[in-house]
Amino acid sequence: MGRSPCCEKExxxxxxxxREEDERLINYIKLHGEGCWRSLPKAAGLLRCGKSCRLRWINYLRPDLKRGNFTEEEDELIINLHSLLGNKWSLIAARLPGRTDNEIKNYWNTHIKRKLYSRGIDPQTHRPLGSVSSTNKTTNINSSNCSNNNKINVNRLRLETKESVVPLMQVPANVDNGADSSEDSNGSSGLSSEEVFLQINLELSIGLPFPSCHRSRFSSVNLNQSQQQQRVAYQLFRSNTPDVCLCYGLGFQKNHACSCSVITTL
DNA sequence: AACGGAGTCAACCGCTCTCCA
DNA sequence: GTGGAGAGCGGTTGACTCCGT
Incomplete structure (x- = not known):
């Protein structure tokens, strides 16, 4: 049994x-507020699908939208956030008041990509173009003091490379992470040290807190490597924010089926 | 002025996630 | 635990504009 369509497309x-449709939508939301997009079109007298109404409102009609050209500061912020989060446009947009995810996505694809290329930087990896991958480097995010009961108590996370041992961050002992370590719990992140270190530097350079509304995201399983990278970055990012939140599931489990979605508020 | 290619961006599509019964 | 409904997300499309020839 398939899922019912969001609207009668015909x-x-x-x-x-x-203009008339815009006015109808604006007037309806002014009176009744946002939400219940499925029933909104009928109630507002619009021959539109609910999704279309939502998109139109969020991306174009919302009164708090900034519009206009992006500033140099916004450009740099987007670049920094993208290096941390990847194509998580909604998360990036959450850090730029008055900008929408769609707007940032378009702007990234049309302007910033080119800007980065002109600087000799790969917009996907944020590394110099043509640089050799460092996958041959070994990285271990060690979790000392692994406990029983399928929980990992991480006392201190550190990043080891052939050349150095870099402390990542101090983590209080005896805090459960909620991670499912029923599989491989050796803590391999699948990231090169360079990648992780890059994320940390960017995190420190941005130094902005994540909105708390995103705290419970990233709960999906079966992450691919790119998603893992974003997730590690996210967790490290959170760790330095004022309302400190940490996820101790840094060691991504075998097959990435790690359920370390619990982000602990300290 | 006319044409065509490139660039832009609003809107759509298909999928996932969350909530709730 | 399961499945449906609604919301949200990221990728893609296509109409429109701009600009060079």
Whole structure:
């Protein structure tokens, strides 16, 4: 049994919105507020799908939208956040008031990518173009003091490379992480030390707190390597924020089925 | 002025996630 | 535990504009 469509497509308008449709939508939301997008079109007298209404409001009609050109500061912030989070446009947008995820995504694809290329930087990896991958380097995020009961108590996380041992951050002992260590608990992150270190530097250079509304995200399993990278970055990022939150599931388990979605508020 | 290619961005699509019964 | 409903997300599309020839 399939899922019901979000609207009756044959009875809905598509394409560019007219002024009249915009006004209807604005007036309806002014009166009733946001939410319940599925029933909104009918209630507002619009021949549009609920998703379309939501998108139009969020990306174009919302009164708090900034619009206009991006500033140099916004550019750099987007670049820094992208290096931490990857293509998580909604998370990036959450750090830029008045900007939407769609707007940032478009801006990234049309302007910033080119800007980075002109600087000789790969926009996906944020590394110099043509640089050799460092996958041959060994990285261990050690979790000392692994406990029983399928929990890992991490006393101190450190990053080891052939050349050096770099302390990542101090973590209080005896704090459960909620991680499922039923599989491999050797803590391999799948990241090169260079990658992790890069994330940390960027984190420190940005120094902005994440909004608490994102605290419970990243609960999915079966992460691919890119997602892992974003997740590690996210966790490290959180660790330095004022309302300190840490996830101790830094060691991504075999097959990435780690359930370390519990982000502990200290 | 006309044309075509490149660039831009609003909107759509398909999927995942969360919540709740 | 399961499945449906609703919301949200990221990738893609296509209409429109701009600019060079």
């Amino acid at each position: 009875h809905t308008n598509k394409g560019a919105w007219t």
